[in-house]
Amino acid sequence: MSTDFQSARVALGARLRELRTEAGMDGKGVAAALGWQRSKVSRLETGKQTPTAGDLTAWAQAVGRPDMTGELKGRLVGLETQYRSWRRQLSGGHRARQELALAESAATQTIRGVEVSRIPGLFQTAEYARNAFETNAEFRQIPRDIEDAVRTRIRRQEALYEPGRRFRFLLWEGALYILTCPRDVMAAQLDRLAGLIGLDTIELGIIPFGAQLRRPPTHGFWIYDQRLVIVETINTEMWLDDEENIALYGRAWEWLNEAAVHGPQARRLIGRARATLDLS
Structure with missing residues (x-):
């Protein structure tokens, strides 16, 4: 995997973690709110998994920041402009x-x-x-x-x-x-x-x-x-x-x-x- 792609994905994960901590929530709490496995939250925050647009919308809602949905999706589009998964295409x-x-x-x-x-x-x-x-x-x-x-x-x-x-x-x-x-x-x-x-x-x-x-x-x-x-x-x-x-x-x-x-x-x-x- 490209270093540039991975760096951008890690940065997106860090932004998700930042929004979570600003909301006073831990990973377990976000996982419970979204009905996800705790491991998924960890993979997204550490840049080990690429979120979907739906994941980002749900995350923004869960941490009480629906106004951040546009920014998060913009970061995802930046990833997908150069790196397009076959699964999605x-x-x-x-x-x-x-x-x-x-x-x-x-x-x-x-x-x-x-x-x-x-x-x-x-x-x-x-x-x-x-x-x-x-x-x-x-x-x-x-x-x-x-x-x-x-x-x-x-x-x-x-x-x-x-x-x-x-x-x-x-x-x-x-x-x-x-x-x-x-x-x-x-x-x-x-x-x-x-x-x-x-x-x-x-x-x-x-x-x-x-x-x-x-x-x-x-x-x-x-x-x-x-x-x-x-x-x-x-x-x-x-x-x-x-x-x-x-x-x-x-x-x-x-x-x-x-x-x-x-x-x-x-x-x-x-x-x-x-x-x-x-x-x-």
Whole structure:
């Protein structure tokens, strides 16, 4: 978890504790008033748990300071602007997040991306995307709006054919071999990937096994022009729009690009992975 995020969450927890003590209440009293476990009060005050907007409203009421609700929620919004939990983003299914991705792509001229374990969503076939959404829905135990999500993802790919747009992606070779779907689906996906090489809007680089790297591809990220970086973790999606982080991720992309192969060499690596899928 980001140190900046954790520091902000600890600060929010300290503010909750301050309001409680100003009201002359102890943790046990607040827990009783709210019908919570005492441990939840402790986790919120020590910054070990992120409160919901409802938690903050209830807290302000319990300590007799409903006028502080706006301030507390403002602090929470500040956290969520950069650090957006998947639990909240996907509470109604995948479609809403896919619509947001569609809007961000439409507002961007150049997207640079790195993926280390999967095919980028912009390049996915419908079947590969369908498998990805189904698995994620099962893992996160969220509503299964699979077909709506697939349609939105495929609609987003229309941007690949718009003149003047640029999509510069780097893919670690290992992602060509990771099977999170049936072999025939992966085979079709690799065929699709190879077919995109040569399109004038797309620059696809493969980082080969054994390449000399200045730093390893530790995780995936996407850079939207020079205004936004999106990074996914298992429980959170980070939206970073400050100059320092944009420059940092831009440098990471450039360093990885130094080791990538493109054009016919990239197509050969994709073909080699495709050949390992025995469909007979």
